[in-house]
Amino acid sequence: MSTQVLMPALSPTMTEGKLAKWHVKVGDEVKSGQVICEIETDKATMEVEAVDEGTVAKILVEEGTEGVAVNTPICVLAGEGESAADAETPAPAAKADAPKAEAAKVEEKPKADTPTVAPAVAAPAPEPEWKGGTQHITVREALREAMAAEMRADKAVFLMGEEVAQYQGAYKVSQGLLDEFGAKRVIDTPITEHGFAGLGVGAAFGGLKPIVEFMTFNFAMQAIDQIINSAAKTHYMSGGQMTCPIVFRGPNGAASRVAAQHSQCYASWYAHVPGLRVLAPWSAADAKGLLRAAIRDPNPVIFLENEILYGQSFDVPEDPDFVLPIGKAKIERAGKDVTIVAFSIMVGKALQAAEELAKLGIDAEVINLRSLRPFDTETIVESVKKTNRLVSCEEGWPFAGIGAELSALMMEHAFDWLDAPVKRVAGLDVPLPYAANLEKMALPQSSNIVEAARAVCNR
Amino acid sequence: MAKPATKPKDDPSPAKAKSPPNLGDNSISPDELKAHYRDMLLIRRFEERAGQLYGMGLIGGFCHLYIGQEAVVVGMQANVRDKDAVITSYRDHGHMLACGMDPKGVMAELTGRSGGYSKGKGGSMHMFSREKSFYGGHGIVGAQVPIGTGLAFAHKYNGDQNVSLTYFGDGSANQGQVYEAMNMAALWKLPVVYIIENNRYGMGTSVERASATTELYRHGEAFGIPGERVDGMDVLAVRAAGEKAIEHARSGQGPYILEMQTYRYRGHSMSDPAKYRTKEEVDKFRNERDPIEHIRKRLLDAKIVDEAGLKAVDTEIRKIVNDAAEFSQHSPEPDPSELWTDILVEA
Numbered sequence: 001m002s003t004q005v006l007m008p009a010l011s012p013t014m015t016e017g018k019l020a021k022w023h024v025k026v027g028d029e030v031k032s033g034q035v036i037c038e039i040e041t042d043k044a045t046m047e048v049e050a051v052d053e054g055t056v057a058k059i060l061v062e063e064g065t066e067g068v069a070v071n072t073p074i075c076v077l078a079g080e081g082e083s084a085a086d087a088e089t090p091a092p093a094a095k096a097d098a099p100k101a102e103a104a105k106v107e108e109k110p111k112a113d114t115p116t117v118a119p120a121v122a123a124p125a126p127e128p129e130w131k132g133g134t135q136h137i138t139v140r141e142a143l144r145e146a147m148a149a150e151m152r153a154d155k156a157v158f159l160m161g162e163e164v165a166q167y168q169g170a171y172k173v174s175q176g177l178l179d180e181f182g183a184k185r186v187i188d189t190p191i192t193e194h195g196f197a198g199l200g201v202g203a204a205f206g207g208l209k210p211i212v213e214f215m216t217f218n219f220a221m222q223a224i225d226q227i228i229n230s231a232a233k234t235h236y237m238s239g240g241q242m243t244c245p246i247v248f249r250g251p252n253g254a255a256s257r258v259a260a261q262h263s264q265c266y267a268s269w270y271a272h273v274p275g276l277r278v279l280a281p282w283s284a285a286d287a288k289g290l291l292r293a294a295i296r297d298p299n300p301v302i303f304l305e306n307e308i309l310y311g312q313s314f315d316v317p318e319d320p321d322f323v324l325p326i327g328k329a330k331i332e333r334a335g336k337d338v339t340i341v342a343f344s345i346m347v348g349k350a351l352q353a354a355e356e357l358a359k360l361g362i363d364a365e366v367i368n369l370r371s372l373r374p375f376d377t378e379t380i381v382e383s384v385k386k387t388n389r390l391v392s393c394e395e396g397w398p399f400a401g402i403g404a405e406l407s408a409l410m411m412e413h414a415f416d417w418l419d420a421p422v423k424r425v426a427g428l429d430v431p432l433p434y435a436a437n438l439e440k441m442a443l444p445q446s447s448n449i450v451e452a453a454r455a456v457c458n459r
Numbered sequence: 460m461a462k463p464a465t466k467p468k469d470d471p472s473p474a475k476a477k478s479p480p481n482l483g484d485n486s487i488s489p490d491e492l493k494a495h496y497r498d499m500l501l502i503r504r505f506e507e508r509a510g511q512l513y514g515m516g517l518i519g520g521f522c523h524l525y526i527g528q529e530a531v532v533v534g535m536q537a538n539v540r541d542k543d544a545v546i547t548s549y550r551d552h553g554h555m556l557a558c559g560m561d562p563k564g565v566m567a568e569l570t571g572r573s574g575g576y577s578k579g580k581g582g583s584m585h586m587f588s589r590e591k592s593f594y595g596g597h598g599i600v601g602a603q604v605p606i607g608t609g610l611a612f613a614h615k616y617n618g619d620q621n622v623s624l625t626y627f628g629d630g631s632a633n634q635g636q637v638y639e640a641m642n643m644a645a646l647w648k649l650p651v652v653y654i655i656e657n658n659r660y661g662m663g664t665s666v667e668r669a670s671a672t673t674e675l676y677r678h679g680e681a682f683g684i685p686g687e688r689v690d691g692m693d694v695l696a697v698r699a700a701g702e703k704a705i706e707h708a709r710s711g712q713g714p715y716i717l718e719m720q721t722y723r724y725r726g727h728s729m730s731d732p733a734k735y736r737t738k739e740e741v742d743k744f745r746n747e748r749d750p751i752e753h754i755r756k757r758l759l760d761a762k763i764v765d766e767a768g769l770k771a772v773d774t775e776i777r778k779i780v781n782d783a784a785e786f787s788q789h790s791p792e793p794d795p796s797e798l799w800t801d802i803l804v805e806a
Contacts, residue, residue, distance in 0.1 A: 011729070044732030046732050190643065195639025196605075196639070198636055202610045207617070208613045230602055235801050237580060239576065299804050
């Protein structure tokens, strides 16, 4: 059985090259791995090694020949003493050959799901009625209760981050958790976000359910490679074998007077990435219900909190089973004239604006997104069908922001229902300034929402 | 763990049955030595074939071959337990084979077919096997080091006595996240062995041009991590060093660094003509230090196997590799529906 040696491609883009030199001649015995010739392209010279053993029977392309197309036979090796199995090896298929179907499978290949179209985001079940009364607690307490409840329920859940244990949390979110759960499960890290985010991802690959607290999301930029390349993409890249049940949480967006490096909204950064879930609670009920859902979710979840909201109090159901669905927006205030969509701290500002608008005779509907990925387009479209007008609110920059996405979604799903162009209220397109007056100007206020709503209503 | 010599089963050499051959290392049995030879040869032949398929356009994108470095992973794997985690960079084909992953599934992933370990969605740099405790295959230089440290964290958290073998190259040895991870590993006494595969070049830049101190085994000194430099071309030296390092980690003493001095014969990836080093340098390693040739000679000298026995190993490997290549060309491309699967785990 003889084997043809083909002109190899040195790179995915190479189509032809020069056969610069032969290192063997007819009659030579060739071993696997032995250099048989040199190939030259405009970019490089490379040695070609034999893969098969045998004797050089024929040289088909003389050295010095230019423009030899990839996959042209360049020499023939006569086999010696090859087994029957080898002899059955067919001539190598050329690049253009379509692969033939074969039923054989790798033994541990996981069972394949076979949806045929881009999956629509399945609508989560509506929120049930919660048992018992409510408690009036801060967002900070709600977050703590959520973590404590999930840590009690599942030993694989642990919390790590800077100052989360002995210091009781830089913003006191984790206060008391070290006492209850001990140093094994509430872990102070060094100030090395890239390292501990990656370590958390590894722990999640290893079967644990880490909650990684970033002191603020500004510092998570150091870790974003691990969040996106390792946490978000590995499930897909492994064909579904690897899972990464991890929550990255911490305050996002502007705090107060801490200037540009400590005051950025990362909502649109993370919402851009398939493989992540991105949640942004506003109220204490959001915080508790969504964080419990995030910890239970088998995927990587980005949980964007807000420092200014930590101390604000809201009613939260006392039901021990209270948890919120991921991917479902909440209509915080029903209205018929204009839809105002907001998330995180902007929900409060939107509600304030709605009160102002009511005085002007404009009845605004306020939607709290809660989840940015998946995005509850359906709830917004239903609202726009009723109000025919939409204002989007976010603290982050407008360009390529959540409002930009919302506008595009309305073009696709609600164009015929809109009586006015969508209006965006967003942070100004500048690094956030330190000076009190400038900071206030740069951040969207409820008065900006009022103006925008009046503009889309022509009032 | 290295075991005392056991009775060989299929050894054609009659000499050995009476008096054990002198292998210079009492902890290695003739069978084990032969197995190491076989495992290294499998990686070599597999990689040569992968290079060929790449040349034919059947493998796309980046393809980083392990040829020359076989002794490192084979020597280390001789010491592992079933659930010890293994993680490495994108030069990962050898590690997968050494972990016992099916060559067919690996080759089919290289060709982007549905029979590949990642259903064709990962490619050369991104393959995994939970069953074999192989955690990838990572395409970002250095990223696997904190992840491997996290796998060690999970082992410690679960108290299961398993360790994490975290491989990386000289090219990532100066990355920030590597030191962040080493610090936490030492601080928390995590059961991780860092194996630096120093093949002398991070792509085209030599260690001397990239690293202020070239004694990479000492790079954990700031954190009190012991380190050792090992002849990574000698599978037995690797195995002996690995045994000690793994025992250190397993017994709760924390991380350990092994710097494997090795060499890759091929370019950084298939499209690298490797102009940054001389042909003489490459030839010197190939001709004088080849890890497979070294063990082949030992096997013959100690009369553990004769030429016919080696030929039999060769034939067996050739068949495995041929079958893998065949499978990788005939396994179908992934169904279009796979485009939309495995993005999220549906709860």
